[in-house]
Amino acid sequence: xxxxxxxLSRLFLDRAFSKLWLTLKYYSxxxxxxxxxxxxxTFLTPETFPYIGLIxxxxxxxxxxxxxxxxxxxxxxxxxxx
Numbered sequence: 001x002x003x004x005x006x007x008l009s010r011l012f013l014d015r016a017f018s019k020l021w022l023t024l025k026y027y028s029x030x031x032x033x034x035x036x037x038x039x040x041x042t043f044l045t046p047e048t049f050p051y052i053g054l055i056x057x058x059x060x061x062x063x064x065x066x067x068x069x070x071x072x073x074x075x076x077x078x079x080x081x082x
Contacts, residue, residue, distance in 0.1 A: 027070045034063040 037060045 030063055030066055030070060034060060037063060 036055055040056055
């Protein structure tokens with residue numbers, strides 16, 4: 001019985017860190033995609049490809065919003081687990 005609180009706290013920490021790792025993995029993936037799309041969008045200036053550049057910039061804004069949403073969900077989950 002003496003080790004039960006230690007075991008429970010260890011399970012809690014393992015679960016919290018696995019959620020943290022998964023969230024950070026998706027966060028970094030979306031951030032990398034965001035950076036690559038931003039590089040492509042800045043290369044495709046409106047003079048050369050007006051519609052393709054605009055579409056890529058819209059997709060980039062959606063990725064930026066998704067990135068912010070993942071960061072928000074991460075903060076909520078982390079604070080809930082404390």
